[in-house]
Structures are given as structure tokens and as C-alpha cells.
Amino acid sequence: MAAIERDERSYGLSGKVTIYGLLIVFSLFFLVPLAWALLASFKSPAELQQYPQPLLPSEWRWMNWIEVWNVIPLARFFRNTAVITGLALFGQLLSCSLVAYGFARFRFPLRRLLFGVVMAILILPSISYLIPQYVIYTRLGWLDTFLPLVVPWWLAAGPGSAFSIFLLRQFYSNIPREIEEAALIDGAGYLRIWWSIILPLSRPALGAVAVLGFIWHWTEFLGPLIYLQSQENFTLTLGLRFLQTGAADTDVVAQSSDQYLMVATLLACIPPLLLFLVAQRHFIQAITLSGGKG
Amino acid sequence: MSEAASISGAKPAVAAPRENRSRNTAAVREAVWGLIFISPWLVGTLVLTFVPMVLSLYYSFTKYDVFSLPQWIGLENYIRVFTRPIFWRALGTTLTYTAMLVPAAVALSLACALLLNTRVRFRAMFRGIFFFPSLVPAVAAAYLWLWVYNPEFGLANSVLGYLGIAGPNWLGSTSTALFSIVIIALWGAIGGTMMITFLAALQSVPRELYEAAELDGAGSILRFWHITVPMISPTVFFNLIIATIGSFMVFDIVYVTTGGGPQYATYTFFMHIYTTGFHSFDFGQASAMTWILTLILFGFTAIQFRLQRRWVHYGTEV
Numbered sequence: 001m002a003a004i005e006r007d008e009r010s011y012g013l014s015g016k017v018t019i020y021g022l023l024i025v026f027s028l029f030f031l032v033p034l035a036w037a038l039l040a041s042f043k044s045p046a047e048l049q050q051y052p053q054p055l056l057p058s059e060w061r062w063m064n065w066i067e068v069w070n071v072i073p074l075a076r077f078f079r080n081t082a083v084i085t086g087l088a089l090f091g092q093l094l095s096c097s098l099v100a101y102g103f104a105r106f107r108f109p110l111r112r113l114l115f116g117v118v119m120a121i122l123i124l125p126s127i128s129y130l131i132p133q134y135v136i137y138t139r140l141g142w143l144d145t146f147l148p149l150v151v152p153w154w155l156a157a158g159p160g161s162a163f164s165i166f167l168l169r170q171f172y173s174n175i176p177r178e179i180e181e182a183a184l185i186d187g188a189g190y191l192r193i194w195w196s197i198i199l200p201l202s203r204p205a206l207g208a209v210a211v212l213g214f215i216w217h218w219t220e221f222l223g224p225l226i227y228l229q230s231q232e233n234f235t236l237t238l239g240l241r242f243l244q245t246g247a248a249d250t251d252v253v254a255q256s257s258d259q260y261l262m263v264a265t266l267l268a269c270i271p272p273l274l275l276f277l278v279a280q281r282h283f284i285q286a287i288t289l290s291g292g293k294g
Numbered sequence: 295m296s297e298a299a300s301i302s303g304a305k306p307a308v309a310a311p312r313e314n315r316s317r318n319t320a321a322v323r324e325a326v327w328g329l330i331f332i333s334p335w336l337v338g339t340l341v342l343t344f345v346p347m348v349l350s351l352y353y354s355f356t357k358y359d360v361f362s363l364p365q366w367i368g369l370e371n372y373i374r375v376f377t378r379p380i381f382w383r384a385l386g387t388t389l390t391y392t393a394m395l396v397p398a399a400v401a402l403s404l405a406c407a408l409l410l411n412t413r414v415r416f417r418a419m420f421r422g423i424f425f426f427p428s429l430v431p432a433v434a435a436a437y438l439w440l441w442v443y444n445p446e447f448g449l450a451n452s453v454l455g456y457l458g459i460a461g462p463n464w465l466g467s468t469s470t471a472l473f474s475i476v477i478i479a480l481w482g483a484i485g486g487t488m489m490i491t492f493l494a495a496l497q498s499v500p501r502e503l504y505e506a507a508e509l510d511g512a513g514s515i516l517r518f519w520h521i522t523v524p525m526i527s528p529t530v531f532f533n534l535i536i537a538t539i540g541s542f543m544v545f546d547i548v549y550v551t552t553g554g555g556p557q558y559a560t561y562t563f564f565m566h567i568y569t570t571g572f573h574s575f576d577f578g579q580a581s582a583m584t585w586i587l588t589l590i591l592f593g594f595t596a597i598q599f600r601l602q603r604r605w606v607h608y609g610t611e612v
Contacts, residue, residue: 001326027423030485036449040441052455053447095334102331106324114332121343123535123595125543126587127564131571131581132346155338159348165335174550190327219431221546226572237433241550244437258441265437272429280422284490285312 034266041065041262048258059257068260074267076232076237084149084235085217091154092164092213093206099156101194105180115169121162134226144229149220153213160216164209171190171205172198190267207282215272236268353581362575371582375591381583383558384566385590387472391562392541394476399483399537400530407492428486432546439478440465440551465551468559475560478547483540488533495529496522524607531606535598542591563587 014174040048041064043057068074103115137148152158156165175198183193199206221237229233234242243261329336352611354371356364375381406424410417427435443464451461464474503521512520523530545564548554554561554569567587571580 017588019409019414022405023420026406026409026484027420030423030427030481032449033435033481034444037438037441053449053452095338099332099335101438102328102568106328106331107321108325108328111328114336116551117339118335121339123539124343125539125588125591127543127567127584129343129346129350131577131584133342134350135349135577136346137341152338153344154334155342156335157338157342161338163337190331194331215429219433221431221433221549223518227550237431237546240433240437244550261437262441265434268434269430272431273426274423276422276429276468283425 003256021046037262037266041259041266042257064259064263068263068267071245071257071260072239072264073231074239074264077234077236078267079220080146080233081235081237084146084220087146087150088153088217089210089213091150092156092161095154095156096161096164096209097168097199097202097206098194100165101172101198103165104169104172118162118165122159122166124159126159130226137227143227144233145227146233148227149217149223160213163261165211167209168202168205172201175201204282204285207279208285211275211279211282214275218272236264240264240268295563300542315488330366350581353578354585356578358578358581360577361575364578366580371579372586375579375582375586380558380561381566384561384563387561388542388544388563391472391476391544392538394473395479395483395538396534398476399480399488400533401482402480403488404492404526404530406489407496410489411496424485424489426485427482430482433550435478435482436550437545438483439474439585443474466556468557470557471552473555475544475547475551478551479541479544483537488537490528491533492526495526496537499525527606528608531598531602535595538594539591542587542594588595 039056042060042062043064044059044061047054047057091195103111103118133148136142140147142148142151153161158161179201180193183197188196219237220235224235224238228238231242240261243257243264328403353364355366355368357367357370358364410424414420430438432566441447445451445463445466448464450464454461462470465471499522503525504517507517507521543564544562545568548560548562548565549568552560554565563583564587567580567583570576570583
């Protein structure tokens, strides 16, 4: 890990000042929009319309963070997003692990070609099949349901799944074969080997795929925008837009809803952030496992 | 990808005929199981990727609105797409956006990785701060920045106001809107997966190379250009490809912040497809556009793959 890190002292004073200066400049760029929104989330509607805009709220309105749950059906949006994320993630882990194991361990005709297709899907723009997919789901009567957002993951379709398959296959190729051979001699079937030996062994890789998958599903916008129509099915990302465009026709919203928009936006960021704090290791591993070498 | 990878581990040994036969059945069995394992992907890719791609090619030659059956109209969709000035405008906007975003994103991301690769205090904290925007949903990022960009009450113009400068109407003016969106996209892109892949690449450069160069009296700038850059060039290439594709498909941020305005200043190719398909329900023309976009991206990627031979350095892997 610490192969080429250079000692801080070897940079000299001006070098040190430059490095820390740049680190702080970048940190400010990344954090300031968040801080600005956080401050706004405690201001009153009148204060948000003040010019010049005060930095700190004159009175900290904690109520904004509670009222927002009544202004829009935020709990409902959270629940929908959680259900979609959970179902899609479960299918993704199951199917991608099966497929990756198939590619890693078995010889069958056209294997190289088919794996090449997996890699091609990784860089194939998803727009090229978006419209017919919409037509297919419409014909199936799946509009305004969660199915178009979940089922593709159970079938390992799309670039996200391709990435997961690639990552898991890398991992499976490095598991020593002897473990499985012993089980084969004991008469275990391949499915059982996969389930009771490979899956438990691949926990780190599955964890890496899971954290990435969680972020993809949680932040998805275009899919819900196209497929979900009724407000009761909205996800958080749609809900934010719903709040902004004033589609919520409550009196409270009619006045001004910027403070609520900021609260809801920050709330939507909390689950991915918490996940990152808890599973930081998995994130870094996911990205480095995929091979920074290209 | 080693071909010898199989569970039953068939060895190419000289075998008795009888054994040979059982080996054949074992090979068939293995192939069948392999196909069973990849079957979810086979079905999914066929039904949700390949069939749709063929269908979309077919739709692009028809008049189609989902509600009635497609009618064959030959090349008319393509002619209509190419003869509408808005198509060229959207294509130009997307190219400008990509030209502004991709080089800046790759360069700044590499800069952040270099900073984090030094032995500084609070490195984990800085890495966390840098990575955090990539966890924020693009829609949420757009709302955070809408509030920064607000011409009267936003942070950007408040700060400029203190300095006595009248700030621009960031997202609301045709001259600054696209640039403002590039900043939002940069915010989400710099510290994310791109930076982490750069960090991993930097850490895999063998230390001996630097030590040898230092003995030869090479300064830090020389060492950077002659050792670091060639050694991490495959990662730069990989990130360029991914970032270019992503940049052509930009949608969430644009849709939420400007909706393509003002006066089409941020109306990107993807917005054009979305509007044509899902607002006007002209699926024929939208399909033609998706194929044009796919071919353009394909061309871009092919060019990048050709050019890489001149500057990407493979081998010397340690």
C-alpha cells in the first residue's frame, strides 16, 4: 500500500503549504454546497427571500426537519426507494454471482465470446435499448409498477450488472480450486457448491458489489421518471422534483418550499452517506478490485 | 482469462478409450452446468438488450407512437432528424459540454489522487470528503447547486456581492448556463470512482523506478512526466472512455436545473431524445436518434482506442 508515498518532510515548507492549501481548496469546493444547503434548511421562508442572504439563520427552525414529512409524503417516498433498492439489490447479487461463477469455472461453447459481450455491454450506451424496453414493459402492463426497475437486475441485464459480473468473476478466478474439488468428490452438486462454499467465501466481493449497487439503485432517476406515474409510487429522487415543481398543492408549499426542498435533499443523501461511513472499506475495494489498470 | 479453468480439470493426457468416453460426458455435463449458471444473463441480455436493440433499429424506420402499430416510412425519420436545426444545436451543445467536462474531470481527479498519495495528516478524512459528492444522487446535487447558483440569494453571488462584483445569472443566462452545469457535474465526478482508480494506479507504480530516477538527478516534474504518467496511462485511458460516454448521456442534472433552457442553451442530445420520445411520443424519430448517438459514441470510442497506441503504455507490469 505505502509503496511510493513520500515523506511529508521531503517536500520542504513551500511544498507542504501548496499541498495542504490545495487539499483545503478542494475540500471547500466539495463541502460548501452541502453546508450552504444545511444552513438554508434551518431558515424561515421569509429569511430565504432576504437580500443580501444572511449566512446563519437568525432563528434556527428545527421544525423544518419535522414539517417536511407532512408537506409531501416523504415517508412513502423513502419506503418506495427502500423497497426498489432492496429488491433490485437482492436480485443483482444473486444473479450476478451465479453468472460470474459460470464464467469463472465452467467450460462451454462460445464462453470467450459471451464474456466479450458482457464487457461490451459495459460500454454500450443504455440509451440504445431504452425505448424498446419501455414499449415491452408497457405491453406487459408494468407501467407504474416497480417491476421495470427491479426485474432487469434479477436477469443480470444492463451495464451495472455487467460490471458486477466482471468484478465477481475476477474474485472467483482467484479462489483455489481444491476446495470445490473436495466437495465434488463428496458428491455435492454444483449449485450446492456455489451456495454453501463459494458464496460464503466471496463475502468481501459481494460486499463490494452490494455497496456500489445500493448507490446505483438509490440514486436512480431516469428509470423512475419514465416508469412511475402515480405519486404513491414515487421514489425519493422523483419526490424531490415533485416538491420543487410545486406539484404538491398544499398551502404550505404554495408559499415557499425552499427550506423543505433543502431538508428533503439532505435527507435523501443520508442513507448513502451512512453506508459509506460504515462500509468504506468495501467501496475502495470494489473500485480497486475492478482493476485500476483498465 | 485462463482457458484451463474448469472444475473437473480435464487434463490433456493420453487416456484409454473407455476413459475418453466418460471424459466426454463429463465435458458435456460441465458445459450444461456452465450454461445453467449463466442462464439468467443469457435470457436477460437477449430479451432486454439485443431484442430491444433490433426493435429500436426497426422503429427508427417507422412512424410509431406506442399506441398504434408502427408504419414503415423508410428513411424519413433520419431525414427529419438531420434536417432539423435543433438536432445540430443539441449535438453541438453535447460536444461543447463534453469538451469542457471530460478533460477537466480527468485532470482534477488525477490532481486529487496525487494530493492524497502524499503522506499528509488526516488523509483518510480528506479522502472521505473528496469521495462524498459521488454518493449524492445527481438530482440532489442539482438541488444543492440550484441554491448556490440562485442569482439573488445564492452563495455564489452573495460572495461576489461582498467583493463588489455583480454576479451573473448562472443557470438563467445563455452564456453561463452550460458552464454552470459543467461545474455541478465536476463536483460529482472528480472525487468518485475515477479518483479511487487513479489512487490505486499511483500506488502500484514500483518505488524502485522513482529511486533510480532520483539517483540520476531527475527532479519531481521530470519524474512525474517520465515515470508516473506512462505508468498510469492505462488508467487515464480507461477513465477517458468511461467519462466520455457518461458525458454524452448527461440527463439528470440538466433535466432538474434548466430543463434544457434558457433558449436551448443546455439542450443536450439526451434531452432531445427524451423530449422527442417521452413528451412528443415520436418513438420512431427518437429511435433514429438513439442509433445516431450510439454510432457517434461507437466512433468516439474507436478513435480513442486507435489513438491510445501512441500514448498508452502497457507492459512493465510489476
